Amino acid sequence: MPTEPTHYCEGQAQLVLGSGFFRPESRPSRDLGVLLLRWLTAQRDEQGGAAVLDGMAGCGIRALRYGREGGADEVWANDADPQRLPLLEANLAPLGLRSGALHCSASTIEKLLASCVLQERRFDLVDLDGFGAPIPFLPLAVEAVRFGGILYLASSDGRSFTGHDRTAALRRLGAAARAQPCSWELALRLQLGLIARVAWGMGRGIRPLLSFSEGRTFRCAVQVLRHPAAAEERLLGLQAYCHRCGSHRGTSMLQLKDLERCGCGAQTVLSGPLWRGPLQEVDVLGQLQVIAAGIDPTSTTRPSLKLLQRLAADDGLPPEASAVADLARQLGGGPPPLALLLQQLRLRGWRAQASGIAPAQFRSDAPWDEVVREGAKAR
Ligand SMILES: C[S@@+](CC[C@H](N)C(=O)[O-])C[C@H]1O[C@@H](n2cnc3c(N)ncnc32)[C@H](O)[C@@H]1O
Ligand SMILES: [Zn+2]
Known part of the structure; x- marks a missing residue:
């Protein structure tokens, strides 16, 4: 006799996971996404919800939580795997959004973003939690975010971003990536450096709100701004690491100086271009903690709160x-x-x-x- 599919509960979401990829351990990234969306809508004077794209949605848990807990009143959940579409539709139906405010689709994210851009459809938050590196569709993803909105990106391409596959890093990031002990930070800064270059090329600026990793996935949430901040370009630079004495040094691309030789006399290894600005907006993280304390306590788990506290205590400067x-x-x-x-x-x-x-x-x-x-x- 067929058994009823079992429900999985997280925050205020209750859904069926299906047989595709899902990791309960990624919950802190989902909790933080909900808090970011609530923060974003609280920034605005006018009342109202927000439009969210969960572009690589899997079972749709993020989309469901953005609607249930984040206050999104327009939700688009997409996954390239067509077998996921009935599950997405069933999982998101209980959101009960007004007609036309819920979309479920089975496109590749490249196609979906391109069609959104053609239709000038933009989102307050675009969450792309895919496999590998989010590089082929990065310009379209930046374009699909409203000014002041948030792009929340994940990369699970640890090998190239941490310098363990240098040629792949060059192909994917257009950057040198050299293995070194602070490799998680290197991966985040290379990813942010690429987002900044793409955004600047389109006349936009970026404001990293939070960046973190557990060593397997590298996640950044950046606010996409209408223009770069004054001297934002100074924040793109190179980083040198000395394998002999362990020192790290860095410089802006605008003031390139000799980094190849360490003070100890040894030859260094160079990585970059990479982001040398803040990794966290600590004021915003403080506000996320306040929001977490004021909403349903099931929305934010203890590990997520600890992660927030840890990130809020380190803005990421100096950048080495x-x-x-x-x-x-x-x-x-x-x-x-x-x-x-x-x-x-x-x-x-x-x-x-x-x-x-x-x-x-x-x-x-x-x-x-x-x-x-x-x-x-x-x-
Ligand atoms: C890491 S899983 C998503 C997990 C989900 N966001 C969560 O929090 O449980 C990545 C998903 O991206 C989908 N995917 C892979 N390549 C894609 C593409 N090019 N466009 C859209 N979806 C894609 C996969 O089918 C998979 O379900
Ligand atoms: Zn040295």
């Missing part, structure tokens, strides 16, 4: 992170307690904070020699 393991290697023996090292650097007047992106990493504007000296004292 360092690995505690590299410092320990320089010092010989074990690493210094990170909190103590950061405190000492701050007492000496330097910026210093733990990385919100990856564990056992930190960032400081102190020269590497000074970090090593303070590291020795902190042990």
Whole structure:
């Protein structure tokens, strides 16, 4: 006898997952998407909902949550796999949106975005949670976001973005990517660098709101602005890493200077062009925490709240992170307690904070020699 499909519940969404790809572990990215949408609509004076495109929707859980919990009043859920369409339609029907406000489709995202752009249909939030790198359709995706709206992108192409496949990185990103310990941050900055170049080429600006990874998927949410901010182009640059002493340095493409040789005399490896601006808009993350506290507590899980807290404590500046393991290697023996090292650097007047992106990493504007000296004292 056929069994009833079982329901899966997340936040206020109840749906059938079907047999396609779904990861319960990606929940923090979905929780944060809901909060971002609520933040976006709260920014506007006028009352009203928002139009959301969930372009690689799988079972439609994001689209459903944007409608149920994020306040979207127009929802488009699309997945290229036509076998998912009946499931998408069934899962999203309970949203009960007004006629014409719910669309479910089975196009490739490239075709769907192109047709939206032709029809001048734009969205307040475009969420593209696909496989691989979101590169072939990036200009169309930027174009499909209303000014001030949010593009929420995922890449699971860890090998090229972290420099483990350098030729693929060059093909996909038009950038050099060199393997190094702070590889999650490298991947996020390369992705943001590409988004910035695409947006600038179209006359737009970007404002990264949040960026994070658990080492498998690299996620960025950026606000697409009508124009670049003053001197935004300064934020595209290169980064050098020295395998011998562990130091990282960087420079803007507008002020290229010699990065090829480290202060220790060794040859460095260079990555970029990449984004050297903030990775998080910490004020916005503070507001997301307030929103999370004011809505149904089932919407935001504890790991999502912890992630928000961690990201809010590190804006991503200065843009070069360092690995505690590299410092320990320089010092010989074990690493210094990170909190103590950061405190000492701050007492000496330097910026210093733990990385919100990856564990056992930190960032400081102190020269590497000074970090090593303070590291020795902190042990
Ligand atoms: C990572 S899964 C989506 C998971 C879903 N967003 C979630 O949170 O559970 C990626 C989806 O993208 C779809 N997909 C892959 N390539 C696509 C394309 N070019 N256009 C649209 N959808 C695509 C796949 O069928 C798959 O369902
Ligand atoms: Zn060196």
